[in-house]
Amino acid sequence: xxxxxxxxxxxxxxxxxxxxxxxxxxxxxxxxxxxxxxxxxxxxxxxxxxxxxxxxxxxxxxxxxxxxxxxxxxxxxxxxxxxxxxxxxxxxxxxxxxxxxxxxxxxxxxxxxxxxxxxxxxxxxxxxxxxxxxxxxxxxxxxxxxxxxxxxxxxxxxxxxxxxxxxxxxxxxxxxxxxxxxxxxxxxxxxxxxxxxxxxxxxxxxxxxxxxxxxxxxxxxxxxxxxxxxxxxxxxxxxxxxxxxxxxxxxxxxxxxxxxxxxxxxxxxxxxxxxxxxxxxxxxxxxxxxxxxxxxxxxxxxxxxxxxxxxxxxxxxxxxxxxxxxxxxxxxxxxxxxxxxxxxxxxxxxxxxxxxxxxxxxxxxxxxxxxxxxxxxxxxxxxxxxxxxxxxxxxxxxxxxxxxxxxxxxxxxxxxxxxxxxxxxxxxxxxxxxxxxxxxxxxxxxxxxxxxxxxxxxxxxxxxxxxxxxxxxxxxxxxxxxxxxxxxxxxxxxxxxxxxxxxxxxxxxxxxxxxxxxxxxxx
Amino acid sequence: xxxxxxxxxxxxxxxxxxxxxxxxxxxxxxxxxxxxxxxxxxxxxxxxxxxxxxxxxxxxxxxxxxxxxxxxxxxxxxxxxxxxxxxxxxxxxxxxxxxxxxxxxxxxxxxxxxxxxxxxxxxxxxxxxxxxxxxxxxxxxxxxxxxxxxxxxxxxxxx
Numbered sequence: 001x002x003x004x005x006x007x008x009x010x011x012x013x014x015x016x017x018x019x020x021x022x023x024x025x026x027x028x029x030x031x032x033x034x035x036x037x038x039x040x041x042x043x044x045x046x047x048x049x050x051x052x053x054x055x056x057x058x059x060x061x062x063x064x065x066x067x068x069x070x071x072x073x074x075x076x077x078x079x080x081x082x083x084x085x086x087x088x089x090x091x092x093x094x095x096x097x098x099x100x101x102x103x104x105x106x107x108x109x110x111x112x113x114x115x116x117x118x119x120x121x122x123x124x125x126x127x128x129x130x131x132x133x134x135x136x137x138x139x140x141x142x143x144x145x146x147x148x149x150x151x152x153x154x155x156x157x158x159x160x161x162x163x164x165x166x167x168x169x170x171x172x173x174x175x176x177x178x179x180x181x182x183x184x185x186x187x188x189x190x191x192x193x194x195x196x197x198x199x200x201x202x203x204x205x206x207x208x209x210x211x212x213x214x215x216x217x218x219x220x221x222x223x224x225x226x227x228x229x230x231x232x233x234x235x236x237x238x239x240x241x242x243x244x245x246x247x248x249x250x251x252x253x254x255x256x257x258x259x260x261x262x263x264x265x266x267x268x269x270x271x272x273x274x275x276x277x278x279x280x281x282x283x284x285x286x287x288x289x290x291x292x293x294x295x296x297x298x299x300x301x302x303x304x305x306x307x308x309x310x311x312x313x314x315x316x317x318x319x320x321x322x323x324x325x326x327x328x329x330x331x332x333x334x335x336x337x338x339x340x341x342x343x344x345x346x347x348x349x350x351x352x353x354x355x356x357x358x359x360x361x362x363x364x365x366x367x368x369x370x371x372x373x374x375x376x377x378x379x380x381x382x383x384x385x386x387x388x389x390x391x392x393x394x395x396x397x398x399x400x401x402x403x404x405x406x407x408x409x410x411x412x413x414x415x416x417x418x419x420x421x422x423x424x425x426x427x428x429x430x431x432x433x434x435x436x437x438x439x440x441x442x443x444x445x446x447x448x449x450x451x452x453x454x455x456x457x458x459x460x461x462x463x464x465x466x467x468x469x470x471x472x473x474x475x476x477x478x479x480x481x482x483x484x485x486x487x488x489x490x491x492x493x494x495x496x497x498x499x500x501x502x503x504x505x506x507x508x509x510x511x512x513x514x515x516x517x518x519x520x521x522x523x
Numbered sequence: 524x525x526x527x528x529x530x531x532x533x534x535x536x537x538x539x540x541x542x543x544x545x546x547x548x549x550x551x552x553x554x555x556x557x558x559x560x561x562x563x564x565x566x567x568x569x570x571x572x573x574x575x576x577x578x579x580x581x582x583x584x585x586x587x588x589x590x591x592x593x594x595x596x597x598x599x600x601x602x603x604x605x606x607x608x609x610x611x612x613x614x615x616x617x618x619x620x621x622x623x624x625x626x627x628x629x630x631x632x633x634x635x636x637x638x639x640x641x642x643x644x645x646x647x648x649x650x651x652x653x654x655x656x657x658x659x660x661x662x663x664x665x666x667x668x669x670x671x672x673x674x675x676x677x678x679x680x681x682x
Contacts, residue, residue, distance in 0.1 A: 013648065013649065013662045014648075014649050014651065014652055014662075014664060016661075016662060017649050017652060017655065017662040017663050017664035018652060018664050018665070049651040049652055050651075052652075185646075185648060186645060186646055187646065188607030188608040188609045188610070188645070188646045188650060189608065189609045189650045190646075190648070190650070191648040191649065191650055191651070193648075194648040226554075226591050227603075227644060227646065227647050227648065227657065228648060229660040230662070264547070264550065264551065265550070265551070265554055266550075266589075266591075267550060267553070267554070267589030267590070267591035267592055268589055268590035268591035268644070268645075269588065269589050269590060269591075270645055281550065282547050282550075283546075283547045284547040284548055284549030284550055284575075284585070285549075285581075285585060286584055286585055286588040287588060287589070288588075302546065302547075343650070343651070344651060345609040345650030345651045345653070346608065346609040346612035346613065346650060346651075346653060347612040347613055348651065351650070351651025351652065352651055374613070383608055387607065387608060417650070419608045419609045419612055419650065420612060421612045422612075425612065430608065430611070433608070433611070437645070441645075443588075
């Protein structure tokens with residue numbers, strides 16, 4: 001009997017949401033019926049969500065893709081001999097030659113979709129734990145310097161240099177230190193944290209372990225949002241595997257260094273994505289934002305020095321140590337080094353994950369990769385960087401994706417999530433929603449955010465109702481200014497950005513004449 | 524005590540045993556109770572506070588801060604409809620209107636037959652397959668009115 005054919009059906013939550021479980025079951029049952037030996041691998045997603053569930057078959061030439069596969073397509077696939085790469089209407093040829101995939105520069109996501117997420121052997125076969133071994137061979141100071149040299153900046157949105165945080169924690173003399181992963185991926189339009197936790201959980205575990213052994217922390221926590229049950233299951237399984245293999249525990253890889261790791265579940269509070277609020281929540285309290293200073297690197301979790309980094313930042317660490325800081329830094333432009341897993345979401349034809357070096361334009365991302373809107377109508381605006389990000393108009397689509405270029409235009413790249421809206425969108429409604437969201441999610445500590453957001457909703461309603469628009473627009477801008485300058489954290493401090501961007505670029509949606517907006521006021 | 528209350532009291536006791544001594548154990552403790560009992564009974568708050576050496580107000584403050592925790596039992600199934608921006612760009616507002624109208628409830632309410640509690644949620648991480656819905660722990664993508672009705676039918680048929 002010949003060796004079983006390897007068939008890949010993703011277990012990624014997005015693929016599951018489109019019926020992957022039923023497809024996997026149908027393939028297994030059809031294989032039994034036809035007496036064919038099939039080895040089903042439940043991989044992560046390749047990130048081409050319009051093709052999910054994307055079924056792949058291992059052939060001597062490489063992996064051949066079929067999708068989107070529904071349960072009822074399975075019999076036809078067998079009839080077309082898809083187990084040997086046979087031609088079928090749903091066929092796309094070799095997965096890695098699909099242009100959307102082939103044009104990417106996958107570093108952090110190198111293994112996602114390729115490997116079995118819970119197979120440590122698979123992980124190690126694809127360069128897994130090379131980074132940790134290299135990091136253990138370096139002095140802590142040299143290891144921190146390497147991270148600084150790589151140019152990696154916080155991928156959660158704030159873009160603060162990751163290595164600087166590590167250096168501060170390393171310099172603290174406390175016997176107890178912590179590593180915390182911010183996996184409270186609450187921004188609409190973002191799913192890269194979820195994909196990596198489900199599709200390659202070991203890379204996050206390795207990244208956190210490197211952080212621990214470098215700065216001298218022995219306990220790590222992954223603060224995961226409660227809306228991600230699949231990621232929680234994948235992480236817990238992977239942690240068990242890593243612990244059993246001596247990659248976590250009292251003696252990591254025989255180094256004599258200890259690192260323990262635990263997943264902690266959030267409870268549906270958006271504000272807990274803010275790092276000090278997250279630490280409060282981890283301590284079992286209300287997620288109320290802390291004053292800074294002291295910085296978490298000095299007094300973080302339980303008052304101890306804490307490395308707190310975004311999930312993608314930590315997942316980018318192993319590749320930096322495996323292949324060197326320079327190899328990572330060679331990607332990108334200006335002060336935006338390396339790659340970012342951009343996420344195309346909302347009203348987009350080819351939604352998914354695109355990992356590219358910084359520097360491509362928004363238009364390339366939206367059209368060359370995204371293929372335009374899902375509805376086929378013109379793209380009118382893109383909200384970038386989550387609910388606190390600006391609505392970027394078509395006139396700015398030629399901007400390069402670079403932290404500084406975006407900041408100069410009053411926008412932000414943030415976590416790299418892009419929510420696309422077509423010309424049917426009511427952006428005044430979306431502006432109102434930004435403030436409504438801020439009011440619901442405010443932790444209540446500072447007045448501009450707690451009260452300003454509610455007042456802003458009221459003022460926006462008055463503008464939309466045509467009540468003294470000139471005075472109310474003035475009032476709204478003044479209120480936004482107070483929130484930006486006077487809020488303790490980014491929730492109140494940035495909720496005005498989507499509002500101002502709509503006022504500036506789409507005033508007609510508020511029922512305002514577009515001509516009254518001087519270019520100088522452009523935010 | 525009724526059998527239900529007895530079972531809930533046992534859930535609370537075992538959650539306290541498992542989590543009260545852990546660093547930052549209050550959230551894991553509350554999750555344990557809600558995962559098993561479906562909600563955090565207000566009557567359990569004094570007991571939790573005592574075990575954690577906190578005031579009743581502090582425990583109540585934590586429960587009420589987080590959207591996820593509920594103080595009343597949910598329906599047999601909890602259906603969470605995403606109302607974040609990506610899902611709005613693909614018609615989530617119309618989906619919510621349909622959900623409320625077809626179930627005869629507002630958001631946060633439970634249908635009369637106790638089958639479905641309807642909740643809004645801010646992002647399920649399925650933003651390229653909007654609108655998204657989480658049915659208990661199962662994620663469903665590209666949900667339109669027809670698909671939503673099928674979900675509800677399944678919820679009602681399941682126990």
